[in-house]
Amino acid sequence: MKKPTALLSTETLQARVAELGAEITRDYQGSHDLVVVPILKGSFLFAADLIRRIELDLSIEFLGLRSYGAGTESSGVVQITYDLTQPVVGRDVLIVEDIVDTGLSMRYLLENLATRQPRSVKLCSLLHKPARSRVKVPIDYLGFTIEDRFVVGYGLDYAEKHRNLPYIGVLEE
Numbered sequence: 654m655k656k657p658t659a660l661l662s663t664e665t666l667q668a669r670v671a672e673l674g675a676e677i678t679r680d681y682q683g684s685h686d687l688v689v690v691p692i693l694k695g696s697f698l699f700a701a702d703l704i705r706r707i708e709l710d711l712s713i714e715f716l717g718l719r720s721y722g723a724g725t726e727s728s729g730v731v732q733i734t735y736d737l738t739q740p741v742v743g744r745d746v747l748i749v750e751d752i753v754d755t756g757l758s759m760r761y762l763l764e765n766l767a768t769r770q771p772r773s774v775k776l777c778s779l780l781h782k783p784a785r786s787r788v789k790v791p792i793d794y795l796g797f798t799i800e801d802r803f804v805v806g807y808g809l810d811y812a813e814k815h816r817n818l819p820y821i822g823v824l825e826e
């Protein structure tokens with residue numbers, strides 16, 4: 654398999670993750686019950702690094718979403734593949750996502766979570782591809798805005814491969 658070309662290096666990612674962690678630490682000082690919700694599978698590496706930069710008591714609850722088939726185009730149909738194991742009523746939920754592309758997945762999830770009566774819901778996304786946005790989604794904490802290219806690595810896949818790359822790269826056509 655050809656090695657993807659680096660777009661965001663390990664160092665660049667780690668520096669930004671540290672900044673996001675510090676910002677989140679400041680903003681949630683008053684929170685008594687922060688639940689960090691990494692969206693599987695794509696955000697598992699980002700979330701693992703991010704939570705180690707958040708200096709607060711917190712809980713982790715995973716949630717799995719699928720909106721893509723095997724290719725690079727969103728099907729627009731969003732499915733929950735793994736749900737929270739605890740209620741979030743009255744709690745501060747911080748969603749951790751790998752990338753907001755069309756925005757369809759996050760719109761679906763934000764609407765779904767609102768029905769579960771959390772105290773607050775915020776979104777932290779490592780990447781945003783505004784060129785492909787189809788619905789507007791408020792991103793409270795954003796790592797990087799990127800151009801309209803399909804990226805892999807640091808948790809993100811192409812047909813389930815490349816998640817283990819330590820950087821974000823692009824596949825050459």
Ligand code: IMP
Pocket residue numbers: 695720721727750751752753754755756757758759802803804805809810811
């Ligand atoms: P959206 O619903 O179109 O915003 O899609 C969001 C999901 O699609 C993300 O959580 C990723 O799992 C996946 N995705 C979108 N763009 C890319 C990409 O460039 N590389 C890998 N996965 C992507």
Ligand code: MG
Pocket residue numbers: 692693694695696718751752
């Ligand atoms: Mg995803």
